[in-house]
Amino acid sequence: MTMRYPRTAVILCACSGIISEKIDWTRVETLLADHPSRPLFRQDQLACGSDELDGLCRWLQEVKAERVVVAACSPREHQATFRGLLSRAGINPWFLQLVNVREQGAWVTEDAAAATLKATRLIRGALERVNRHRPLAARSIPVHTRVAVVGAGPAGMQAALTLARAGREVVLIEKEPMIGGLPVRYDELFPNLECGPCLLEPVMGELLHGPESEQVTLLTLSEVTAVKGSFGNWILSVRQKPRFVDVEACIGCMICQEVCPERRQNGWNRAGELAAIGVPFAGALPNLPHLDTASCRKFRGEPCEICSAECPVEGALDFEAQERELELEVGAIVLATGAEERPTLPAGFAGRDLMSAYSFERLIATNGATGGDLVKADGSAPVSLVLVQCAGSLDAGHTPYCSGVCCREALKLAHLAAAKVEGLTVTRLIKEQSVPGLEAGRQLHNDHAAVVRYGRFDALSLEEGPAGRVLKTGEGTEVPADMVVFLNPVLPGAGTAQVAELLELPRDGAGFLGQLHTLAESCAAPLRGVYLAGSCRGPGDVREAFATGTAAAGLALSALVPGRDLVIEPEVATVRPEACAGCRTCLKLCPYRAIEWDDAARMARVNDLLCRGCGTCVAGCPSAAIDGLGFTRDMLRAEIKGVLS
Amino acid sequence: MSECAVQRDSCCREPAELKIVAFLCNWCSYAGADKAGGSALPVPPELSVVRVMCSGRVEPTLVLETLRQGADGVMVLACHPGDCHYKEGNFRALCRAELLERLVVQLGVDPVRFCFDYVSAAEGEKFSRITCEFAARLRQLPPIG
Numbered sequence: 001m002t003m004r005y006p007r008t009a010v011i012l013c014a015c016s017g018i019i020s021e022k023i024d025w026t027r028v029e030t031l032l033a034d035h036p037s038r039p040l041f042r043q044d045q046l047a048c049g050s051d052e053l054d055g056l057c058r059w060l061q062e063v064k065a066e067r068v069v070v071a072a073c074s075p076r077e078h079q080a081t082f083r084g085l086l087s088r089a090g091i092n093p094w095f096l097q098l099v100n101v102r103e104q105g106a107w108v109t110e111d112a113a114a115a116t117l118k119a120t121r122l123i124r125g126a127l128e129r130v131n132r133h134r135p136l137a138a139r140s141i142p143v144h145t146r147v148a149v150v151g152a153g154p155a156g157m158q159a160a161l162t163l164a165r166a167g168r169e170v171v172l173i174e175k176e177p178m179i180g181g182l183p184v185r186y187d188e189l190f191p192n193l194e195c196g197p198c199l200l201e202p203v204m205g206e207l208l209h210g211p212e213s214e215q216v217t218l219l220t221l222s223e224v225t226a227v228k229g230s231f232g233n234w235i236l237s238v239r240q241k242p243r244f245v246d247v248e249a250c251i252g253c254m255i256c257q258e259v260c261p262e263r264r265q266n267g268w269n270r271a272g273e274l275a276a277i278g279v280p281f282a283g284a285l286p287n288l289p290h291l292d293t294a295s296c297r298k299f300r301g302e303p304c305e306i307c308s309a310e311c312p313v314e315g316a317l318d319f320e321a322q323e324r325e326l327e328l329e330v331g332a333i334v335l336a337t338g339a340e341e342r343p344t345l346p347a348g349f350a351g352r353d354l355m356s357a358y359s360f361e362r363l364i365a366t367n368g369a370t371g372g373d374l375v376k377a378d379g380s381a382p383v384s385l386v387l388v389q390c391a392g393s394l395d396a397g398h399t400p401y402c403s404g405v406c407c408r409e410a411l412k413l414a415h416l417a418a419a420k421v422e423g424l425t426v427t428r429l430i431k432e433q434s435v436p437g438l439e440a441g442r443q444l445h446n447d448h449a450a451v452v453r454y455g456r457f458d459a460l461s462l463e464e465g466p467a468g469r470v471l472k473t474g475e476g477t478e479v480p481a482d483m484v485v486f487l488n489p490v491l492p493g494a495g496t497a498q499v500a501e502l503l504e505l506p507r508d509g510a511g512f513l514g515q516l517h518t519l520a521e522s523c524a525a526p527l528r529g530v531y532l533a534g535s536c537r538g539p540g541d542v543r544e545a546f547a548t549g550t551a552a553a554g555l556a557l558s559a560l561v562p563g564r565d566l567v568i569e570p571e572v573a574t575v576r577p578e579a580c581a582g583c584r585t586c587l588k589l590c591p592y593r594a595i596e597w598d599d600a601a602r603m604a605r606v607n608d609l610l611c612r613g614c615g616t617c618v619a620g621c622p623s624a625a626i627d628g629l630g631f632t633r634d635m636l637r638a639e640i641k642g643v644l645s
Numbered sequence: 646m647s648e649c650a651v652q653r654d655s656c657c658r659e660p661a662e663l664k665i666v667a668f669l670c671n672w673c674s675y676a677g678a679d680k681a682g683g684s685a686l687p688v689p690p691e692l693s694v695v696r697v698m699c700s701g702r703v704e705p706t707l708v709l710e711t712l713r714q715g716a717d718g719v720m721v722l723a724c725h726p727g728d729c730h731y732k733e734g735n736f737r738a739l740c741r742a743e744l745l746e747r748l749v750v751q752l753g754v755d756p757v758r759f760c761f762d763y764v765s766a767a768e769g770e771k772f773s774r775i776t777c778e779f780a781a782r783l784r785q786l787p788p789i790g
Contacts, residue, residue: 074679075696076671103682104694108773114690121693526732571698591732614731615702619741631697636707643693644664644714 005037005131009065010123011056013047013072015102022106022115028071031120037127040065048078053085060089067095067130071123073102092135094570094630097126125642132635139608140565143232144331147556148173150224150499153181154542155534156336157203158549159556163334164212166557171217171328172207173224173238175495178284180204181338181534182358183542185268185281187365187372188416190408190541191439197283197367199542204285219326221290223495227333227502230609231529231559232566236328242321244277244291249316252287254278256307256317264295270359272369277307282367291317332529332556333503335513336549337495339535344392344488347458351469352377353483357409360485364416374420376483381421384480386471387414387449388460390431391486395457399489401510403539406487407435411443413485418448427479429454429471452477490539499536503527504593512538523551526592528610531555571630572611573618575604579625586617586626663691663783666716667776668707670700670735673724673766680769688773689780692720700724701734705745708759709752718758718783720776725763735763757782758789 012028014020029041040063044052047070060068068091070082075098083093101119109115145168149160152174160172172179183189184204186196207216219240226237257278266272268280276295279287297304298319308317343356353376355363366372376382387410392398407430414426426449435444452473454460459474462481471481492511500507505525506514513536516524523532531552534545560566573594575586580603586595587604594610595617597603606617606626615628627633669675675696681688697703700723708719721742723735742761749756760779764772 074675074682076676076679100679100694103679104688105682107682107685108688109690110687111690118690118693125693125695589737591734612731614699614734615697616699616731616734616737619702619704619707620737628698628702631702633707636695636697637710639695640666640707640711640714640716643666643695644711644716 006066007064008037008039008067008069008127008130009060009063010039010041010069010071010127011047012041012043013070014043014045015072015106016046019072019102019106022109022112023101023119024112024116027116028120028123031117032123032127035124035127037131039069039127047072048081053081053088056085057089060085060091065089065091067097067133069097069099069123069126069130071099071101071119071126074100074104092137094136095130095133097130097133099123099126121643124645125639128638128642129635132632132638134629134632136570136629138570139568141232141568141609143560143566144234144329145169145560145562146171146328146330147332147334147553147560148224148234148236148328148330149334149336149533151181151336151338151495151534151536152176152179152207152218152220153336153338153534153545154183154200154203155338155545155549155552156181156334157200157207158546159334159336159531159533159553160216161203161207161212162550162553163556164207164215166553167215168557169215169217171219171330173222173236174218174220175223177220177243177288177290178279178286179207179218179220180285181545183545185365186361188412190412191437191443193412193415201283201285208286218286220286222326224499224502225325230607232331232609234330234333234529236330236333238326238328240324240326242318242323243288244293244318244321245288246316246318247286247288249313250288251313251316252289253312254289255310255312256289259306259310261304261306262295262297264292266369269362269369270355271363281365331560332531334531334533334549334552334556335496335499335525335536336533336545336552337499337536338493339490339496339512339539340493341488342491343486344398345486346391346460349460349462351462353382355483355485357406357413357485357487360413364413364420372420374417374424382424382483383468384425384427384482385414385417386427386429386479386481386484388429388457388471388484388486389433390457391488392457393489394431398457399491399510401489402432402434403490404434404436405490405539405541407433408440408443408541410487411435411440411447411449414447414449415443425480426450427452427481429460429473429479431455450479452479490535492536496536503530505530508538510538512536523548524555528592529559566609568608569613570608571613571628572608573606573613573615573626573628575606576625576627577601577603579623580604581623581625583622585620585622589617589620591616662788663689663780664716665689665692665718665720665776665780665783666711667692667694667720667722668697668700668703669694669722669764670702670724670730671696671698672730673728674700674722674764674772676766677722677764677768677772680767681773682769684769684773686769686773688776691780692776699729699731699734700738701729701731701736703738703741705741705748708745709749712749712754712758712789715789717786717789718760718779720760720762720779722762722764722772722775725765728765754789755786757786
């Protein structure tokens with residue numbers, strides 16, 4: 001079969017003698033002279049040099065080159081340089097084939113004649129391949145620069161503020177009636193015993209009332225229910241439950257809470273009661289009550305409107321408020337859905353004054369159920385406290401991993417408890433200890449608790465002894481246990497599981513959100529345009545929440561720049577409609593969910609926004625209906641034929 | 646350099662007669678091959694590298710066609726497990742390689758002619774070693790086809 005070869009220019013780079021001391025370019029020209037493409041050769045001293053590039057550009061124009069082969073260094077070094085050269089010469093940049101005769105030729109071949117033959121063979125492959133190249137072009141599409149942040153804990157707030165400071169519009173979506181996440185409910189934070197609200201209230205204040213607040217739309221009591229689209233153009237469906245309080249009119253006086261005759265369990269404190277309308281704890285922001293329809297007498301059909309009668313602002317209470325469904329158009333999504341503690345007791349444990357670390361935090365918090373007094377259920381102060389660390393961690397039957405934060409938490413709790421009750425005996429039960437960092441080292445140094453090592457969580461037992469209740473380890477050690485606090489593993493939050501399902505994001509073995517790369521890209525999801533902040537990525541502390549919130553915002557800022565369209569690289573997979581059998585094998589193969597099923601056309605379609613051009617689907621398609629642009633079957637076969645001929 | 650030279654001396658075929666095609670993934674193995682160059686380690690001159698973005702791009706038929714076209718041996722080199730730039734392309738490649746190893750036997754091809762291995766961006770030495778060893782093994786075999 002005869003074919004017309006396009007006019008092919010071949011640039012042979014000496015690399016200032018580094019290549020030409022092994023490869024005889026004149027000999028290569030002779031050996032390739034009879035190639036059917038009748039290549040036009042030009043030897044160059046240093047093709048990547050700026051002066052030489054000018055000369056090469058003129059030469060390519062003079063010889064009216066249609067394809068260009070450059071035999072020089074690794075494409076990892078100068079592919080972009082030579083694509084730029086083609087562009088300048090008015091040739092489609094994808095009509096280039098770079099042959100690596102330096103790193104993979106001259107430098108690895110001792111014998112000059114062998115190196116020359118190898119270069120000849122590789123260039124022959126390139127001549128065959130480049131002939132099959134098709135013009136490609138990067139495509140660009142406009143993007144939304146608005147960003148949705150899901151979760152208003154420290155990580156989400158920091159991400160939202162960072163974005164807002166850069167002038168971005170942000171929608172901050174929080175499922176709770178208030179923001180601040182878990183640490184705002186803690187009186188003190190490890191390792192420095194810094195006050196949680198003191199750290200977070202200024203951040204919340206800035207979000208709600210600072211200059212950046214203009215840029216931030218806060219949606220409390222809201223959850224994402226559906227996600228469509230892709231990077232740059234997401235559409236989020238959000239369901240917002242009614243607060244029954246007009247957020248614009250309410251002045252936050254909390255008279256409604258004072259006059260409400262009804263009580264409900266305070267789930268946020270895991271202890272005590274709360275009015276049917278009000279805030280779960282003093283200082284909760286935004287400073288707005290919310291009404292719980294399950295406990296409100298009016299919503300139960302009783303004739304009670306005491307709150308609205310006593311409210312000093314007319315119309316601030318709105319019993320008619322309805323659930324809202326919103327649709328948000330955003331360019332990127334920052335997930336900051338957090339982690340949670342799932343209280344777990346050892347098998348067979350029951351009795352009084354057994355609680356999780358969170359419950360204990362709320363017990364000793366000055367805005368908690370007891371006003372900060374450390375007391376047992378009967379109201380008296382405990383005489384002994386056991387902090388059970390690794391409570392269900394490092395345990396094949398429960399949670400296999402170490403959360404890495406609980407030791408510092410336990411050291412803090414031991415310190416706070418001892419300061420609250422004079423003479424309190426504190427014991428820390430540990431399996432292992434992880435206390436990294438200088439400041440945490442000080443915590444450990446200043447710890448006065450007795451430390452007892454134990455083996456199996458489920459082997460722990462409680463016994464009433466003559467001197468009061470004791471906790472017994474499986475190894476037989478007994479410690480006084482008037483009150484017992486369990487530091488359970490940090491697990492992915494319910495919100496994290498929910499967004500993972502909505503966005504079909506991969507999760508790690510523990511259920512946390514999978515990352516684009518666990519070391520280098522830990523704040524990016526494998527799905528383009530989705531960034532991760534805080535403990536949805538895995539157990540973390542407040543410092544990490546702030547750091548990753550900033551990082552996720554930075555990634556969103558650098559990915560979506562106002563006025564800069566999204567450039568879609570053209571080396572992506574593409575499906576030939578006539579060849580697609582509709583087996584859907586590729587849908588499962590794609591690591592980026594870039595292939596969709598078009599039910600109307602009964603075929604697979606590649607979304608070039610999401611495709612990263614790996615070619616796994618190309619290799620996996622049983623009908624050979626998918627091809628990878630830039631690396632088509634045709635090109636690879638031609639290259640192979642060339643190097644083997 | 647001596648390792649290759651020694652192996653070549655002991656082989657039964659001239660270097661120029663041998664043809665090897667190695668499919669290298671862009672991110673790890675290709676970078677590893679460049680690293681071999683940077684360290685001036687020997688690579689058999691008979692080896693022709695075909696760069697692909699991911700080892701998961703190499704379908705078994707491409708390997709078989711390469712053998713049919715006259716290659717004495719074909720290598721598919723991937724990122725180490727867990728290091729794939731595209732998350733799991735190297736696992737796909739591994740599965741396909743295991744299939745291929747069994748398939749070539751059915752086709753009457755000595756399975757020695759196909760090699761799947763992992764080379765990281767740092768493993769210039771490994772790239773040099775396994776390519777030299779592969780070439781040495783192939784030289785013990787009669788020409789293909």
